Amino acid sequence: MHPETALLVTLAGAFGVAFVFGLVAAKLRMPPLVGYLLAGIALGPSSPGFVVDVALAGQLAEIGVILLMFGVGLHFSPGDLMRVRHIALPGALLQMPVAFGLGAWLALSWGWAPGGAVVFGLSLSVASTVVVLRVLEDRGLLDSVDGRVAVGWLVVEDLAVVIALVLLPAVLEAVGSTTSGAAGSGGLVKVVVVTILKVAAFILLMGAVGRRAVPWLLTHVVRTGSRELFTLAVLAVSLGVAVGASALFGVSFALGAFVAGVVISESDLSYRAGADALPMQDAFAVIFFVSAGMLIDLQVLQQQPLKVAATVGVIIVGNAVVSTVLMVLLRHPLGASLRLGASLGQIGEFSFILAALGVSLGVLTEEGRSLILAGALCTIVLNPALFWVVGRIDGWLSSKPALLDRLERQKAPRLITTDLWAVTPSRHAILVGYGRVGRTIGEAFQRAGLPFIAIDQDRRVVDAMRMLGVNAVYGDATRPGILDHTHPETAQLLVIASPDPYHARHIIELVRAKNAHIDIIVRTHADTEQELFEQLGVEKALMGERELAFGMAYHSLRSAGCDDDRADDVIQQLRGGGRMHTREFTSMMLANEAPPRT
Template sequence: MHPETALLVTLAGAFGVAFLFGFVAAKLKLPPLVGYLLAGIALGPHSPGFVADVALAGQLAEIGVILLMFGVGLHFSPGDLKRVQAIVVPGATLQMAVAFALGTGLALWWGWTPGAAVVFGLSLFVASTVVVLRVLEDRGMLDSVDGRVAVGWLIVEDLGVVFALVLLPAILGAISGDGSAGTAGNIAKVVALTVVKVVAFIALMGVVGRRAVPWLLTHVARTGSRELFTLAVLAVSLGVAMGAAALFGVSFALGAFVAGVVISESDLSYRAGADALPMQDAFAVIFFVSTGMLLDPGILLNAPGKLLGVLGVILVGNAIWSTVLMILLRHPFASAVRIGAAFGQIGEFSFIMAALGVSLGVLAEEGRSLILAAALVSIVLNPLLVWAAEQLIGFVSRYPALLDTLERHKAPRMVATDLFMATPANHVIVIGYGRVGRTIGEAFQRVGVPFVAIDQDRRVVEAMRTLGVAAVYGDAARPGILEHARPEFATLLVVATPDPYHARRVIELARARNPDIDIIVRTHADTEQEFFEQLGVGKALMGERELAFGMAYHALRSAGCDDDRADEVIAQLRGGGRMPTREFSQMLMTGEAPAPRT
């Protein structure tokens, strides 16, 4: 490779091979991240054929780390964290502590130095945000209570990584590489000095950056130049990261994270995120590819026992322990199992932590290869873990007594109004009182239809009681909760929650008490809609399709169609005529055109 073309060849090779492997991974229903790591292995020095410039790829990967942490800060929402802080702050903190202890103990048992063991433990306590969000999105859980809990849990883990990246160099600097520890006074002094620097940097950004950065972006936005705004966002993220490292001695990651938090408070945060996203995605791919280059596939054959040990730590410390903690913190059993299964892997932040350990000279290449191999295997196996979680939920749900035993001492207290419960008859039950359920409830109130709502958010229930709405606090999918809404006397069940698995269980419980109850359910995909229709529900509505119908109607009216013709076309689309969206979805899934209609 000629030095003058090394950058171009490295970028072309990385993007090209990453695209190929990522596309194959997507076709196999795996996260593209798996393909990017495999592309790195193919381009690395441990595989035959073309070998990319590992050092140059590593420098490009630093940009990926900066933009990745900038994105984390940009989307960091104290409000989202506050809404679920009662469960995610203690839960995620304890989960990280246990996973760290297990990983560190395993490394010490292998005879590693204390410094290497600390880095190893820190690399195993955080799940991949990319993978968890993918699991939640595939199951329509992002907008649900479970989704908010999972995202809040990830936020706490991300904050833990940020603090670890800041304090780790200081702590390891006070511990010699041969395993002898410095005095407690020296460690405390180094850590205190680091904390002072971090506080000074954050204070400066809070006082100056909080005003200067939004002011700069606002003036750039007024120029109307999109490329200038994108350059401004990149200049701020990279400039703050470099400045923080040069002036305050803190990591690039912390500087980029704080820059993102500062911009997130601006009205331009959404545009900044949208403009920076393509660059963030591109360099994140380089980051994953360069990480894969450092993985020696031989670790799978040379140290299978150690790899199984690391996978065991990830399974116990992340998946199982997260599930146990959520149940102990009074989260419903089924939701806790699903979220815990999604946490059963490690990813991007583990790579960053391992790279820091190697750069500090405390973690050997064997340790990094073990972390990378465990990440790759755990991500590949995560869909199997999620499937096993669903089987466990199905098994436990068939034994109400067992489920009640698991949740009895943690079951939420029922909260209901007496306005309606005294004389239930011909009423409606609304499951979930979020944006969708609240709109439905307001419609019932306007026409005087009696209804009772069930929601898992205590604040929502208390607000409903204040407004005179009959309400039950708890998970309607849990035996004993739905009964308080008297489904045997209800005429209609409206499931307004976005989780299809939760909806199925609620429908089963409702029909067990009232086989003739009419049901309206909310869905997010054609397959879910067809499944609920096969169950015989009265109406299964897909939000995106209803939005499309509404937009199509107004588009027809704007294009000159009269009301009657527009109504006729929409009625045909709803079921009487052609359904192009369903046929198009069939083509996307099968690659073949559906049979023509007769």
């Protein structure tokens, strides 16, 4: 490879091979991240054939780390964290030490030095934000209560990693440079105090100056009307603050970029900044994962499979199993705890950053980094299988109500009712989920004078409903006994406004067992879910995007001159089948066929 073309060849090779492997992974219903790591293995020195410049790829990956942490800071919301603090905060702060202890103990049992064991344990204790968010999004859980708990859990883990990235170099340097116990204790305290003071000075400076200067700068750039200047300003701020923080205060690039993102997040331009930085962030994040894959030593997988298996076991036990147990103990429903625990049962980008830091500090060997990377690759690949196992466990437990009730006995009272009708209600509606969609439906019921009982898992939502005079039940509608308090045997309508399709299927089965003729309306997110609910005999399975399209089409027709009756007729034709079915149109596109003209 010629030095003058090394950068171009590295970028072309990394993007091209990552695209191919990522596409194959997506076709196999695995996260594209798996493909990026495999692309790195294919391009790395441990495999034959074309090899890119590993050192140069590592420098490009550093840009990926900066942009990744900038994005984390940009989307960091203290409000979201506070809403789920009773579960996410204690849960993550207990889970991480347990996983860390298991990983460190495993490393020490292999004869590693204490510094390497610390880095190894930390790397195995934090789940991949990228993978978890994608899993929640694919399953329609991102906007649910469970999704908010998972996001809050990830935020706590990310903040803990940011703090570790700041303190770890100072702590390991102090421990490594001391020779006596007393001197070591004093030196360690001094180094930690100095580091904390530097970080505090940087954060105070960004809070006092950057909080005003950065939004002011972006506002003036927006007034120029130049999109490329705004994108350039966002990249300059993220990279400039990261490099400046490292040079002036000695903090990591990651912390500088994170704080820069938090500063911009308080501006009303944060959404545009995130949208403009996202393409660059995604591109360099791919380089980051490819460079991580280059460092995976295939000989570790071949020569030390037991160590790889032990690493994978620690990740699954320390993250998935411990998280599930803690969520149940913190009074979260067992089924939701199983699903969230499964989503946390892997490691990813922050583990790679910690491993790279450990190698750069000389406390983690290349073998240790290869084990961390191999563990990440294996757990991400195994994550769909883990969800399958969890689904089977949840289904089995649901068929054993007595056992399920004993397992959830440590929960707080799962049922809080308002002043429900003194007599058994009849011809009423049951509304499951009182979020943004459910509140609108409930208000419609109230305005029309139709009786209904609402169910929600959020205690604060139920308390708010009580203040408004809404008949409400607090609890998980899939748990034994909760639906009984809504009297499904005499209800005429069931409306499921929660976004979880698995949750909805279980509720339908429970209600149908008591009232086989009840009308059911369900919220869906995909055509496949809609078809599944139709097969279950659901009267209406409404997909949000399609209903939005109908509403926009109606108003477009009215604005174009159609009268109300004509616009209504057209929309009813679209709803009724006088339109090409989405699945049919999709199959034609995939077959490169033009749809028939209408």
